Amino acid sequence: MSVIASETLPDANGHFGPYGGRYVPETLMHPLQELEQEYFRSQHDPEFQRELEYYLREFCGRPTPLYFAERLTRELGGAKIYLKREDLLHTGAHKINNAIGQILLAKRMGKTRIIAETGAGQHGVATATVSAMFGLQCVIYMGAVDCERQALNVFRMKMLGAEVVSVKAGQKTLKEAVNEAMRDWVTNVRSTHYILGTAYGAHPYPLMVRNFQRVIGDEARRQILEQEERLPDLLIACVGGGSNAIGLFYPFLNDPAVRMVGVEAGGLGIEPEKHAARFQGGSLGVLQGTRSYILQDESGQIQLTHSVSAGLDYAAVGPEHAWLRDQSRVDYTYATDDRALEAFVKLARLEGIIPALESSHAVAEVIRRAPSMSPEELIIVNLSGRGDKDVEQAARKLGLQMPA
Amino acid sequence: MPPVLLGHFSQLMNRIIERFARLKQRGEKGLVVYIGAGDPDLEATRQLALAFDEVGVDVLELGVPFSDPLADGLVNQLAAQRGLESGTTPVKVLETITRIRATSSVPIVLYIYFNLLHRHGFQKFIQDAARAGVDGLLVLDLPPEESENYETMMADAGLCVIYLVAPTTPEDRIALIVKRGTGFIYYVSREGVTGMQAKVADTIAARTAQIRAHTDLPIAVGFGISNPEQARTVAASAEAIVVGSAIVNQIARHGRDADLVPRVTAFVKSLGDAIKSTTPPPA
Numbered sequence: 001m002s003v004i005a006s007e008t009l010p011d012a013n014g015h016f017g018p019y020g021g022r023y024v025p026e027t028l029m030h031p032l033q034e035l036e037q038e039y040f041r042s043q044h045d046p047e048f049q050r051e052l053e054y055y056l057r058e059f060c061g062r063p064t065p066l067y068f069a070e071r072l073t074r075e076l077g078g079a080k081i082y083l084k085r086e087d088l089l090h091t092g093a094h095k096i097n098n099a100i101g102q103i104l105l106a107k108r109m110g111k112t113r114i115i116a117e118t119g120a121g122q123h124g125v126a127t128a129t130v131s132a133m134f135g136l137q138c139v140i141y142m143g144a145v146d147c148e149r150q151a152l153n154v155f156r157m158k159m160l161g162a163e164v165v166s167v168k169a170g171q172k173t174l175k176e177a178v179n180e181a182m183r184d185w186v187t188n189v190r191s192t193h194y195i196l197g198t199a200y201g202a203h204p205y206p207l208m209v210r211n212f213q214r215v216i217g218d219e220a221r222r223q224i225l226e227q228e229e230r231l232p233d234l235l236i237a238c239v240g241g242g243s244n245a246i247g248l249f250y251p252f253l254n255d256p257a258v259r260m261v262g263v264e265a266g267g268l269g270i271e272p273e274k275h276a277a278r279f280q281g282g283s284l285g286v287l288q289g290t291r292s293y294i295l296q297d298e299s300g301q302i303q304l305t306h307s308v309s310a311g312l313d314y315a316a317v318g319p320e321h322a323w324l325r326d327q328s329r330v331d332y333t334y335a336t337d338d339r340a341l342e343a344f345v346k347l348a349r350l351e352g353i354i355p356a357l358e359s360s361h362a363v364a365e366v367i368r369r370a371p372s373m374s375p376e377e378l379i380i381v382n383l384s385g386r387g388d389k390d391v392e393q394a395a396r397k398l399g400l401q402m403p404a
Numbered sequence: 405m406p407p408v409l410l411g412h413f414s415q416l417m418n419r420i421i422e423r424f425a426r427l428k429q430r431g432e433k434g435l436v437v438y439i440g441a442g443d444p445d446l447e448a449t450r451q452l453a454l455a456f457d458e459v460g461v462d463v464l465e466l467g468v469p470f471s472d473p474l475a476d477g478l479v480n481q482l483a484a485q486r487g488l489e490s491g492t493t494p495v496k497v498l499e500t501i502t503r504i505r506a507t508s509s510v511p512i513v514l515y516i517y518f519n520l521l522h523r524h525g526f527q528k529f530i531q532d533a534a535r536a537g538v539d540g541l542l543v544l545d546l547p548p549e550e551s552e553n554y555e556t557m558m559a560d561a562g563l564c565v566i567y568l569v570a571p572t573t574p575e576d577r578i579a580l581i582v583k584r585g586t587g588f589i590y591y592v593s594r595e596g597v598t599g600m601q602a603k604v605a606d607t608i609a610a611r612t613a614q615i616r617a618h619t620d621l622p623i624a625v626g627f628g629i630s631n632p633e634q635a636r637t638v639a640a641s642a643e644a645i646v647v648g649s650a651i652v653n654q655i656a657r658h659g660r661d662a663d664l665v666p667r668v669t670a671f672v673k674s675l676g677d678a679i680k681s682t683t684p685p686p687a
Contacts, residue, residue, distance in 0.1 A: 013549060023518055023545040025475040027570035027595055030577060169481065170471065179474040186475065187596035189572060286519045286545070287472065299493040300523030301471040 010320070014203020014290075017326060019319035022202040023286050028182075031189045036204040038109050043211075048104060055100050056215065059133070060090045062097075064216075066223035066380070071350040072366075079233070079373035081366055083383045084220050084248065087355065091126045093385030094216060094244045099126035099195055101212035103134055106193035113137045113192040117181040119146055119174035119240065120311035120358060121153025122385050123197030128162035130195075138162040141180040143173040146310045152389045171304050174240075174314045178288050198241025199318035202289030206319055213247025220380055221251050228378055234369070235260045237382040238361040239332065240276075240311050242318035244384035249330060259331070261369075262321060263361045265307035266334035272297075276305040277334040278317040279325060285316075292319040308337035308397070309357035311385075335364035343367055344387060344394055356385035357394065419511035419539045420564050420587040423462050424622045424643065433679040434462035434644030435635075436624050437672055438515060438598075440483030440652055441466045442492025444659035446500045451665045452655075457510035459673040460680075462644065463588075463624075464510050465542070468497050470517040475544045477599030479649040482656060494520045494529070498536040505537035513540040513566055513587075526554070530561045540564030540587050548584045555584055568592050569615055571607065582619035588644065589615060592627045600649045601628035609641035632678035639679040647675055 014020045022032060042048040056062040064085045073081045086094040099116075106114060114131045115138070118124030124140040131138035140157050144166045147154050157164050170176045178201075185194040199209040224232050235252060237245035239262040252258045267275035275281065278293040285294040287302060294316040295303040307313040324330040335343070343363035348354045355363055359382070366381050373379070387394070394400075427434050437456055441449050453464055467480065469487030476484065494516070501512060514533060521529040521543065533541065540563055546554065548567065558565045564587025569578055571594060582589055591612060594605045605628070612623050625638050626646025638645045654671055658664045 021550050022547065023550055024547065025544055025570075026547060026568040026581075027572050027592065029547050029549075029570075030572045030574055175472065179472055182474045183477070183597045189595055284522075286522050288474065289545070291522075294519075296519070296523060298523070299495070300520040301488065302519075 010203065010207055014207065016320050016323035019290070019292050019322045020203060020206060021291050022289065023291065024202045024289050025186060027186050027189065028202070032202055032204070034109070035105070038105055039204055039208050042105055042108060048108070051104060052101055056097065060096050060100060061088065062215065063219045064088050066220055066227065069351050072347065073370070075350055076367060076370040078370040078375065079377040079379045080375065081370060082224065082232070082378065082380045083353070084216060084380055085383055086216060086244065087353070087359070087383045087386035091122070091129050092388065093122035093126065093356065094213060094247060095123040095126035095197055096129065097215055097247070098197065098209050098212040098243060099123070099130045102193065102195040102208070103130040103136070106136070106195070107134060109193065111136070111191060111193040113139070113188065114195055115139045115141070115181050115184050115192055116195045116197060117141045117174065117177040118197065119143070119177065119313060120309065120356065121146065121150040121157070121389060122311065122356070124162070124164070125153050125156045125160070127195045127197070128157040128160035131162060132160045139184065140164050141167055141177040141184070143171070143177050144168045145172040146174065146177070149393055150310055150389050173305070173310065175302065182288065198243040199246045199320060200241040200288070200290060200316065206290065209243050210246045210250055210320060213243050214250045216244065216247040216382065217249060217251035220248060224378065224380060230378070231255050231258050232378040232380045233257070233259060233373070234377070234379045236263065236362045236365050236379060238263045238312060238358050238384060239317060239321060240265070240314050240358060242321045244382050246318060246320055248380070248382045249324070253329060260329070261365055262330055262332045263365045264317070264332060264334040265309055265312035265361060266336040267306040267308070269336060270334070273304040274306050275334070276307045276313050276315065278315070279332040280334055287316045290319050292322045293317050308340060309361065311356070311358040312361060333365060335361040339364040341394060341397055344390070345398065353383070354387035354391065355383055356387045357390045359384045360387070418562055418564055418587065419509060420463060420513070423511050424588060427462065427643065428622070433639045434622070434624065435460070435676045435679060436463040436465055436626065436644050436646040437461045437651060438465040438467060438646060438648030439655060440480060440487050441468055441497045441500065442487035442490045443483045443652070443655055444486055445490040446492060446496060448659070448664060450500055450504055452668060453504045453510060454508050455665050455669040456672055457508045459669055460676050461510060461672060463513055465513045465515050465646065465648070466497065468494050468514055468516040468520055470520060473517065475597055477597040477649060479600070479652050479656065480598045483652045486659070494524055498532055498538070501536040501538055511539045512537065513542055514538055515542045515544065518543050518546045527557050530557050530563060534561035534563055538563065540566050542566040542568070542590065548581055566590055571595050571605070571611065575614065578615055579618045582615065582621060585621060588622040588624050589619065590646065591615060591623055591625045591642070593625050593638070594627055596627065598627060598649055600630035600653065604628055604634045604638055608638060612641045632674050635675045636678045645679060
């Protein structure tokens with residue numbers, strides 16, 4: 001297999017082969033170029049790196065454990081399963097890795113105001129948290145439907161002092177929140193940094209978010225070598241925009257024996273408007289700043305999506321994933337709402353861990369694959385977030401009742 | 405007849421270039437009017453286009469409705485939504501332009517998001533647009549850095565490449581953009597999405613002078629102009645003004661009224677009258 005991870009991708013204009021790039025209105029072109037320059041400067045600044053490491057360790061709680069899921073492994077009767085416990089990070093998901101990195105950049109650039117989009121609310125909470133911590137004004141855009149289904153996170157953001165704007169356009173979920181955040185950014189770009197939460201959008205975001213998230217894979221690689229003295233056979237992660245997946249996969253891309261699977265949201269099944277599996281029903285297009293696989297109709301209008309998980313309910317996928325798929329380096333599959341819910345319950349009951357509905361999609365794929373693998377094989381699944389925010393919704397779906 | 409050489413691209417005839425040449429000759433200012441195609445339906449769009457032509461609109465900018473118009477303010481988002489609800493597709497917009505062309509030669513620019521071209525087939529869309537009678541494209545989210553081949557394909561089809569310059573565009577980028585654009589340069593007078601403003605930006609004169617130092621292309625200024633008085637103010641420092649949301653807002657209010665076309669056209673005429681009386685800047 002050829003070398004995949006290289007310092008040359010993305011190229012200078014943010015392209016991963018035919019994907020990526022910078023497709024934005026002119027007002028944002030120069031701010032994005034400034035952001036890119038500042039990001040690259042920060043990468044060579046030992047002071048920035050020290051500060052980032054300090055906050056990741058002391059504030060966020062890194063490193064997160066790589067935990068052997070003994071009962072799940074026994075129950076499935078196949079490969080040995082390890083959970084990368086990003087759910088144990090402060091604020092409850094991997095999103096804080098990127099939020100910390102970007103707010104340090106925003107400070108370097110002298111920005112006084114922070115905005116972000118959020119789907120499930122985890123990125124919103126992470127952004128509200130780092131904004132509170134550094135005393136910056138914070139506005140979070142969230143679809144009205146998501147505000148309702150992830151109400152706990154709305155309150156957390158407000159508690160942290162952020163303004164939460166409920167976006168009522170279109171289907172009122174993550175895509176509309178991104179549109180609204182971009183409109184805000186275009187209007188307030190001189191004072192404001194946009195902390196985009198996933199490995200998506202215009203260059204340098206996909207590169208920058210990947211690099212802030214690769215700490216997941218760097219740690220997991222070190223930890224599995226310590227615990228098992230060898231590399232894993234399979235990595236599994238859910239893919240919305242794709243930041244937790246690329247964070248786990250990236251440091252293993254040059255290890256040809258390590259296979260990888262990204263799991264998209266299959267929703268109610270692969271039919272138009274019933275899912276968010278871009279690699280199943282999508283095609284090449286340009287949305288919200290980048291060129292990638294998107295769910296669109298024959299005229300190029302973006303289609304409605306559905307997933308039980310707000311964080312995966314998005315019509316486009318990060319450009320680097322599209323490229324890794326073309327290289328046959330990563331396989332992409334999907335899990336339906338029902339299978340994700342089963343996985344949600346199974347992990348809770350077998351391991352005492354309630355995963356986020358997003359991460360439950362990855363666990364569902366573990367449940368599908370592990371039994372046919374040998375006990376000598378190793379799987380690492382990224383438990384990207386914890387499921388407290390989803391308990392009410394899951395209880396409703398599963399028909400759980402309050403005690404009389 | 406040999407082709408007339410215009411800047412770096414040659415074509416027999418482009419209505420935008422001709423119109424600006426004529427305005428310059430007469431010492432007049434140009435009026436660029438934006439409406440959302442298919443709002444409330446494409447037949448109304450056709451009638452509005454013809455009526456605008458009658459009252460002297462210089463360039464008609466037709467917004468092709470897109471599901472995710474992230475550069476647009478609420479007024480134009482709602483227009484796009486009404487356009488989509490009336491069944492407007494990029495292909496139907498081109499068909500409507502063909503019908504407009506049966507009786508009118510008003511210059512037409514399509515204001516469009518890149519995904520719609522991309523989906524249609526980039527080159528095919530350009531060719532189909534030229535065949536329908538379109539004169540230029542303003543692709544909101546296609547900056548010069550991503551537009552490899554675009555300008556060549558446009559020149560081959562005889563279409564103008566309309567690029568935006570923003571308040572955040574530094575001078576070296578202005579120099580790059582004006583070299584790549586044709587027809588006119590669209591100066592976005594403030595940071596933000598499309599929409600009406602109580603007050604127009606006070607930096608316009610300085611910025612248009614800065615752009616003019618790099619190009620002979622006419623400059624049209626837009627974003628936020630909502631009444632004849634603002635139109636007159638802005639026209640003093642540009643070759644043309646662009647008015648959008650203020651007109652779209654009238655269509656929103658009167659879209660289903662029997663007198664939609666005369667009402668909106670009367671407002672457009674008041675804008676035209678305001679700028680036509682502006683004295684031209686010294687040559």
